[in-house]
Amino acid sequence: MSNANTPASFAPTRGGESLSKPIDWVLNVSGISKRFGGLQALSDVSMQIERGQVYGLIGPNGAGKTTFFNVITGLYTPDSGQFELAGQPYQPTEVHRVAQAGIARTFQNIRLFAEMTALENVMVGRHVRTHSGLLGAIFRTRKFLAEEAAIAQRARELLDYVGIGAFADYKSRTLSYGDQRRLEIARALATDPQLIALDEPAAGMNATEKVQLRELIDKIRRDQRTVLLIEHDVKLVMGLCDRVTVLDYGKVIAQGTPAEVQRNPQVIEAYLGTGAH
Amino acid sequence: MTHTFLSKRGLGQPWLIFVLALALPLVLQSFGNAWVRIADMSLLYVLLALGLNIVVGYAGLLDLGYVAFFAVGAYLFGLMASPHLTETFPLIASLFPDGLHMSLWMVLPLAAGLAGLFGLMLGAPTLKLRGDYLAIVTLGFGEIIRVFLNNLDYPVNITNGPKGLGQIDAVTVFGYPLSRRLDLGFIELPSVTLYYYLFLALVVVSVVLCARLEHSRIGRAWMAIREDEIAAKAMGLNTRNLKLMAFGMGASFGGVSGAMFASFQGFVSPESFSLMESVMIVAMVVLGGLGHLPGVILGAVLLAALPEALRYLAGPLQEMSGGRLDAAILRQLLIALAMITIMLWRPRGLWPTPEHGKNLPTVGGGQA
Amino acid sequence: MDVLLQQTINGLVLGSMYALVALGYTMVYGIINLINFAHGEVLMIGALCSWSVIGWLQPLLPNTPGWVILLISMVVASAAAAALNFAIEKIAYRPLRHAPKLAPLITAIGMSILLQTLAMIVWKPNYKSFPTLLPSTPIALGEAVITPTQIMILAVTAMALAVLSWLVNATQLGRAMRATAENPRVASLMGVKPDTVISATFIIGAVLATIAGVMWASNYGTVQHAMGFLPGLKAFTAAVFGGIGNLAGAVVGGLLLGLIESIGSGYLGELTGGVLGSHYTDILAFIVLIVVLTLRPSGLLGERVADRA
Numbered sequence: 001m002s003n004a005n006t007p008a009s010f011a012p013t014r015g016g017e018s019l020s021k022p023i024d025w026v027l028n029v030s031g032i033s034k035r036f037g038g039l040q041a042l043s044d045v046s047m048q049i050e051r052g053q054v055y056g057l058i059g060p061n062g063a064g065k066t067t068f069f070n071v072i073t074g075l076y077t078p079d080s081g082q083f084e085l086a087g088q089p090y091q092p093t094e095v096h097r098v099a100q101a102g103i104a105r106t107f108q109n110i111r112l113f114a115e116m117t118a119l120e121n122v123m124v125g126r127h128v129r130t131h132s133g134l135l136g137a138i139f140r141t142r143k144f145l146a147e148e149a150a151i152a153q154r155a156r157e158l159l160d161y162v163g164i165g166a167f168a169d170y171k172s173r174t175l176s177y178g179d180q181r182r183l184e185i186a187r188a189l190a191t192d193p194q195l196i197a198l199d200e201p202a203a204g205m206n207a208t209e210k211v212q213l214r215e216l217i218d219k220i221r222r223d224q225r226t227v228l229l230i231e232h233d234v235k236l237v238m239g240l241c242d243r244v245t246v247l248d249y250g251k252v253i254a255q256g257t258p259a260e261v262q263r264n265p266q267v268i269e270a271y272l273g274t275g276a277h
Numbered sequence: 278m279t280h281t282f283l284s285k286r287g288l289g290q291p292w293l294i295f296v297l298a299l300a301l302p303l304v305l306q307s308f309g310n311a312w313v314r315i316a317d318m319s320l321l322y323v324l325l326a327l328g329l330n331i332v333v334g335y336a337g338l339l340d341l342g343y344v345a346f347f348a349v350g351a352y353l354f355g356l357m358a359s360p361h362l363t364e365t366f367p368l369i370a371s372l373f374p375d376g377l378h379m380s381l382w383m384v385l386p387l388a389a390g391l392a393g394l395f396g397l398m399l400g401a402p403t404l405k406l407r408g409d410y411l412a413i414v415t416l417g418f419g420e421i422i423r424v425f426l427n428n429l430d431y432p433v434n435i436t437n438g439p440k441g442l443g444q445i446d447a448v449t450v451f452g453y454p455l456s457r458r459l460d461l462g463f464i465e466l467p468s469v470t471l472y473y474y475l476f477l478a479l480v481v482v483s484v485v486l487c488a489r490l491e492h493s494r495i496g497r498a499w500m501a502i503r504e505d506e507i508a509a510k511a512m513g514l515n516t517r518n519l520k521l522m523a524f525g526m527g528a529s530f531g532g533v534s535g536a537m538f539a540s541f542q543g544f545v546s547p548e549s550f551s552l553m554e555s556v557m558i559v560a561m562v563v564l565g566g567l568g569h570l571p572g573v574i575l576g577a578v579l580l581a582a583l584p585e586a587l588r589y590l591a592g593p594l595q596e597m598s599g600g601r602l603d604a605a606i607l608r609q610l611l612i613a614l615a616m617i618t619i620m621l622w623r624p625r626g627l628w629p630t631p632e633h634g635k636n637l638p639t640v641g642g643g644q645a
Numbered sequence: 646m647d648v649l650l651q652q653t654i655n656g657l658v659l660g661s662m663y664a665l666v667a668l669g670y671t672m673v674y675g676i677i678n679l680i681n682f683a684h685g686e687v688l689m690i691g692a693l694c695s696w697s698v699i700g701w702l703q704p705l706l707p708n709t710p711g712w713v714i715l716l717i718s719m720v721v722a723s724a725a726a727a728a729l730n731f732a733i734e735k736i737a738y739r740p741l742r743h744a745p746k747l748a749p750l751i752t753a754i755g756m757s758i759l760l761q762t763l764a765m766i767v768w769k770p771n772y773k774s775f776p777t778l779l780p781s782t783p784i785a786l787g788e789a790v791i792t793p794t795q796i797m798i799l800a801v802t803a804m805a806l807a808v809l810s811w812l813v814n815a816t817q818l819g820r821a822m823r824a825t826a827e828n829p830r831v832a833s834l835m836g837v838k839p840d841t842v843i844s845a846t847f848i849i850g851a852v853l854a855t856i857a858g859v860m861w862a863s864n865y866g867t868v869q870h871a872m873g874f875l876p877g878l879k880a881f882t883a884a885v886f887g888g889i890g891n892l893a894g895a896v897v898g899g900l901l902l903g904l905i906e907s908i909g910s911g912y913l914g915e916l917t918g919g920v921l922g923s924h925y926t927d928i929l930a931f932i933v934l935i936v937v938l939t940l941r942p943s944g945l946l947g948e949r950v951a952d953r954a
């Protein structure tokens with residue numbers, strides 16, 4: 001359904017994989033470690049995410065999932081690690097460069113621009129791919145006006161894409177919880193990312209909302225976008241993800257397809273075993 | 278654009294507002310020049326409030342030392358358009374045998390530019406500070422500038438210290454000094470009225486400027502920083518540069534207002550640039566409605582004009598209280614009570630941005 | 646060398662008073678994230694109340710030793726200031742606890758102006774001399790001197806800090822205060838009433854500020870409605886560079902500021918070859934603040950709070 005209706009601008013320009021081409025890794029990280037005082041939050045974590053995949057990162061509470069997220073998006077500086085984004089070496093040192101490089105994220109606790117409308121939130125997402133500055137704004141140059149119109153239009157398209165087009169002019173804090181999550185996703189998509197990283201997007205959602213979320217992520221995948229997903233809802237992750245990494249106490253204990261990972265005894269013990277988390 | 282801007286904010290007939298604004302001084306001057314003077318000072322405060330609104334209202338940076346930029350502009354004009362430098366330094370006197378003077382068209386960009394530069398300088402150390410620390414540091418900068426202005430009369434007399442700079446030129450517009458009254462035949466415009474129109478023009482330009490900034494990529498970026506700096510960074514916004522831009526842009530308004538103030542009064546001294554002034558300007562912006570241009574203007578006019586107007590009505594009250602309440606005390610009392618009661622009654626300000634974004638014009642919709 | 650010793654003594658005395666006021670600022674900020682602009686005025690009200698009480702008591706009790714009268718006045722003034730601060734919090738700040746961040750700041754600023762203006766009306770604007778109730782003969786300390794008043798200030802401050810420390814660490818109220826400062830919601834779930842804790846914070850702050858105010862008046866000999874503004878501002882600056890929200894930081898910051906100001910004013914002229922005179926001492930506080938915050942953005946003893954994404 002989506003390919004016919006999806007504006008061409010959403011699909012990255014690369015075509016699909018073929019067996020003779022080398023694998024198109026969007027994110028290729030290895031050896032990531034991070035220590036906080038006495039706590040080794042991450043130990044030697046590695047991960048490879050292929051383009052067009054929905055990649056899940058799961059693990060019990062405190063396993064280091066959000067820490068990993070924060071490391072690859074520049075909020076924390078890792079003690080060690082190699083990073084490659086779309087084949088290019090990547091240094092997530094300054095947070096604002098991360099979006100520029102191509103990783104967009106959402107937050108566990110939803111960080112929207114509360115007093116701005118939904119439309120404006122998404123328009124801010126376009127900031128990193130547009131250029132007008134003070135002079136354009138002050139003198140209302142043709143270039144500025146054209147860019148503004150394009151930003152607004154793209155923002156509206158994205159709001160429709162995630163399903164909240166009707167709320168474009170509502171202040172984002174007046175939206176329902178589920179709609180706010182979708183808005184955050186639309187805003188992240190607006191940055192035209194290589195990888196969109198979702199931090200517990202299903203948190204606090206009821207069953208219906210989770211189904212809608214899953215459909216949205218499926219849609220994003222169909223449009224050739226790559227998704228990294230932290231989630232607690234194991235059922236959601238297993239049904240949605242192409243590949244999964246399981247963390248426990250900062251270490252990778254399993255990596256593979258959902259089916260493989262589910263059968264892994266270490267994973268079972270981490271979730272169900274003694275020393276419950 | 279201004280038309281849609283004003284009318285969509287519920288101000289129905291923008292032309293009406295404009296005509297009223299033009300007619301105001303003519304009406305006031307019949308009651309006495311003092312009333313026009315109040316209007317003039319109100320306009321200068323509107324400029325200050327508009328500038329601070331960029332820093333506090335749009336970008337969310339609590340600047341409690343904004344008066345520093347007002348001082349920069351005022352002293353710039355004071356030094357460049359008064360006899361002080363030529364009288365103090367024979368070298369300068371020899372370079373400028375006719376004295377130092379500056380035309381309006383040079384003052385405006387120079388004051389804006391110099392103040393903007395100070396904005397960048399004073400903003401730079403604050404970039405990594407949390408909100409309230411930023412407030413106290415900017416407050417500190419404001420005080421530092423005032424103390425320097427007060428003491429730079431020794432060892433080299435640059436600012437003339439507490440005595441201030443006097444005999445500052447009036448502004449000349451197309452060769453006509455605004456200190457001279459203008460006789461149009463059917464009506465005579467005293468100097469205060471001429472200044473009113475100049476200040477009104479500056480305010481109108483500033484309002485248009487601010488509205489354009491508000492509805493632009495940069496304006497949205499500023500507001501994103503105000504709302505959630507971490508999310509803003511995560512969306513790729515270079516918050517450091519954006520904050521500097523806000524400081525610089527906001528400061529430039531202060532500089533322009535300061536230069537006009539110096540010319541209007543003919544005299545500047547460090548007393549006019551106290552912490553209380555910075556606080557007043559912040560109060561104007563918050564009381565009026567943070568980030569909402571009509572509210573900011575309202576707040577400025579209210580806090581600037583009402584206490585002054587009260588001065589003239591305070592006579593009877595003074596007698597009633599046996600001399601304990603004089604105009605100055607009454608003014609302070611009024612300001613304090615206004616700040617407290619308005620915040621308790623309307624914490625978002627008297628005229629804040631409309632609650633439900635639903636009926637606001639969306640960007641891209643209202644423009645050509 | 647004697648200048649250094651003298652200025653050190655003066656600095657510690659000044660710093661003690663700053664520390665007492667800084668504590669009030671830091672406690673309130675730590676609990677409700679409010680810069681209580683009106684706190685300096687509490688110092689002033691405390692001092693003026695004390696002046697009034699002394700003026701009233703002295704003719705009534707001509708044979709009572711000076712320090713007793715001073716003590717009584719301090720107690721009465723503290724009670725008055727505490728009641729005032731409690732009322733201010735309840736009327737002006739509590740309703741705005743969930744309002745946009747800047748609203749309570751403006752209210753606090755308004756309150757500051759209001760208190761100064763009311764003091765001007767009640768006590769009239771002129772400077773009043775504060776009676777010397779302690780013996781004034783200075784005691785030699787090496788090559789410097791220290792007056793009994795100064796000794797009293799150091800002693801009273803030390804006692805006040807000891808009592809505060811006991812209160813915060815060993816009493817239930819103190820535990821409640823610390824809990825609320827860390828996490829108000831969880832604290833309230835544990836049965837701590839935030840309103841009670843906050844009121845207590847304001848009351849304690851008022852008592853400390855009054856003590857500082859009476860000390861200040863004793864030390865400098867005058868009281869007036871505008872006396873609280875500058876010390877309040879500097880004390881707040883000290884609290885910030887000590888690390889706002891941190892009690893030890895407020896004390897360290899206050900003492901440090903006092904020392905810097907005293908020693909600085911003594912040597913500033915020499916150090917800068919006469920270019921910067923002692924007029925610049927007032928902004929020393931800010932210069933120190935800017936330097937400290939540039940190097941340590943959370944203040945000297947402040948916690949580096951990582952923003953959880």
